[in-house]
Amino acid sequence: TNEKTTANEGQQVTINCEFKTLQRTPYLYWYIQRSNSLPEYMLMRYKLGSSNSSEYEDRFDARLDSNSVPLTIKNLRVSDSAVYYCALQPT
Incomplete structure (x- = not known):
C-alpha cells in the first residue's frame, strides 16, 4: 500500500509492511529509492x-x-526522504 509518513529531523519513524505467505522461512527485503535514483538494497530479514x-x-x-516486517529509522535525516519498498522473496 502507498502510505505517506512524515516526521522531523532527529526523530524516529516506523514504516509498516505486512505480508501473507505459506513459506516456512520467508525472506523479506527493504529497499530505498531516492529521487531520480534506482531502488537500493537496505536490509534483509528471515x-x-x-x-x-x-x-x-x-x-x-x-x-x-x-x-x-516493520522498518524503523532512528535519528532521521533529511536525506532519508525517499520511497521505501518491502519485498517478499518469491518461492
Missing part, C-alpha cells in the same frame, strides 16, 4: 538471521514477525 547493507547498519532496523 527467521534465522538478518543482514544490512553497510550503509544502512547504524540507524535502520527491521523486526520480522509472522506477518509483518
